Amino acid sequence: xxxxxxxxxxxxxxxxxxxxxxxxxxxxxxxxxxxxxxxxxxxxxxxxxxxxxxxxxxxxxxxxxxxxxxxxxxxxxxxxxxxxxxxxxxxxxxxxxxxxxxxxxxxxxxxxxxxxxxxxxxxxxxxxxxxxxxxxxxxxxxxxxxxxxxxxxxxxxxxxxxxxxxxxxxxxxxxxxxxxxxxxxxxxxxxxxxxxxxxxxxxxxxxxxxxxxxxxxxxxxxxxxxxxxxxxxxxxxxxxxxxxxxxxxxxxxxxxxxxxxxxxxxxxxxxxxxxxxxxxxxxxxxxxxxxxxxxxxxxxxxxxxxxxxxxxxxxxxxxxxxxxxxxxxxxxxxxxxxxxxxxxxxxxxxxxxxxxxx
Numbered sequence: 501x502x503x504x505x506x507x508x509x510x511x512x513x514x515x516x517x518x519x520x521x522x523x524x525x526x527x528x529x530x531x532x533x534x535x536x537x538x539x540x541x542x543x544x545x546x547x548x549x550x551x552x553x554x555x556x557x558x559x560x561x562x563x564x565x566x567x568x569x570x571x572x573x574x575x576x577x578x579x580x581x582x583x584x585x586x587x588x589x590x591x592x593x594x595x596x597x598x599x600x601x602x603x604x605x606x607x608x609x610x611x612x613x614x615x616x617x618x619x620x621x622x623x624x625x626x627x628x629x630x631x632x633x634x635x636x637x638x639x640x641x642x643x644x645x646x647x648x649x650x651x652x653x654x655x656x657x658x659x660x661x662x663x664x665x666x667x668x669x670x671x672x673x674x675x676x677x678x679x680x681x682x683x684x685x686x687x688x689x690x691x692x693x694x695x696x697x698x699x700x701x702x703x704x705x706x707x708x709x710x711x712x713x714x715x716x717x718x719x720x721x722x723x724x725x726x727x728x729x730x731x732x733x734x735x736x737x738x739x740x741x742x743x744x745x746x747x748x749x750x751x752x753x754x755x756x757x758x759x760x761x762x763x764x765x766x767x768x769x770x771x772x773x774x775x776x777x778x779x780x781x782x783x784x785x786x787x788x789x790x791x792x793x794x795x796x797x798x799x800x801x802x803x804x805x806x807x808x809x810x811x812x813x814x815x816x817x818x819x820x821x822x823x824x825x826x827x828x829x830x831x832x833x834x835x836x837x838x839x840x841x842x843x844x845x846x847x848x849x850x851x852x853x854x855x856x857x858x
Contacts, residue, residue: 503528504535506581508669509692511676513684517576517591525577525586536584543588549573552590552598578684582677592685599683600639611836612639618835619643619706623695623723624713625671626650627737629660629678630824631711631831636679636686640832643687644679647703648672648714649694655812659820695719700726709831710734717772717789724759727751735830737823739815741796743848744823748830750842761843763791779807786813794844818849 503514516525532539552573554560574591589595596616603612620641622628625648635641648671652662656671666674676688695703700719704710704726712727712734714720727734728751738745747760759769768788776782787795787803802814826847833840 503579504532509673509690510581511673511680511688511690513680514579514581515576515684516579517574521576525579528579529586532579538584539579540583540585541588542585545575545588545590548590548598552594555598555601580681580684583681587684589684595685596639596683603639607638615640615832615835617642618708619645620709620711620831621645621703621707621732622675622711622713623647623703623719624711624715625675626656626660626715627713627739627820627823627827628711629671629675630821631713631737631827632675632679632824633661633682634824634828635831636682638828638832639683640828640835641686643689644676645689645691645703645707646672646675647691647695648675649692650715659815659817661821695723697722701730704730704732707732709834711827711831712736717785718775720789721759721764721769721772724749724751728755728757728759731755733834735827735834737826738790739799739819739823740794740846740848741799741850742816742819743796743846743850744819744826745790745794746826746830746845746847748834748840748842748845750834750840754842757842763794763844764789765791783807783813794846796850822848 514528516528529539560566574594575588576591578587578589580587590598600612616639618641620635620643622632622644625632625646628646628648632644632646650671651668652660652666652671652674654667657664662674670692672690672692676690679686679688691703700723704723710723710727710732712720712723713736714723724734727749731752733752734749736747749757749761751757765788768785771781772785772789776785783803783806787800792800799814802810806813830840
């Protein structure tokens with residue numbers, strides 16, 4: 501890879517670490533600026549050293565004494581090409597230890613170690629985006645495989661955590677960038693052309709868990725069939741106004757489990773496989789894939805308005821962020837080996853005021 505070239509599909513950082521990191525970065529900087537212009541520098545190492553010293557000796561918080569300066573802290577240079585920024589920061593082990601330190605004791609050290617080694621597939625990075633960000637922030641996952649063939653559009657900014665500067669960027673690429681900017685030491689693989697019948701087996705292969713949030717109904721069924729064949733647990737969260745609907749399929753425990761735990765009527769599934777014959781049928785299938793009995797009244801009525809008074813099925817940011825949190829929570833539970841049952845669950849803000857303590 502030519503480290504001096506980057507484009508709208510670039511999502512991997514350039515990292516200089518080890519004993520020669522400073523010299524190697526210095527040479528790279530000269531070459532970069534001769535080709536691409538100024539590379540902004542962020543150097544937070546003084547503050548990071550203080551925090552890391554406290555991490556090694558938390559008792560300094562009680563005594564009020566200054567934590568001892570550590571003789572050996574390793575650093576690295578992380579270049580974020582799409583931002584034209586280079587960050588001088590802690591090397592991998594120190595970085596991960598300090599960045600995730602505030603997760604404890606809500607996560608134990610043993611749990612964190614288990615979660616940090618997992619491989620996670622995310623198909624569909626509209627809803628998958630807040631899940632990816634939340635998972636990375638909690639230190640869950642060493643490897644992410646992300647796929648989406650759609651780009652960020654202005655109408656996505658009612659719920660997608662991005663900016664107008666990101667318009668036109670592939671959603672999987674954008675999500676990978678956000679993940680890398682939180683943990684540059686992650687391993688991320690983006691499939692920017694999406695999944696299809698030819699590559700769906702490869703996409704699922706080797707994953708410890710699959711988050712499925714695609715729009716294409718035939719692919720939603722096909723990827724579940726493949727996950728079931730490979731024994732990969734699959735989860736999906738659907739926005740439901742202010743609430744969410746959670747589907748859990750423990751294909752790792754139940755190899756004969758029906759797709760979506762049997763919630764899709766057979767006639768709907770057959771119609772999806774055959775393909776809609778009209779725009780109205782396409783929208784009706786999107787509605788019936790979940791089933792009107794699981795959806796709130798406003799959402800159900802909105803399907804009939806798509807193409808008339810609405811340009812798409814409505815979704816709210818509050819539900820989108822809840823979806824990311826729920827997906828992360830369920831991933832953590834399953835990956836830690838908890839006895840989480842297959843089925844359909846609901847959760848959300850509509851019940852927020854039902855339990856009042858004072």
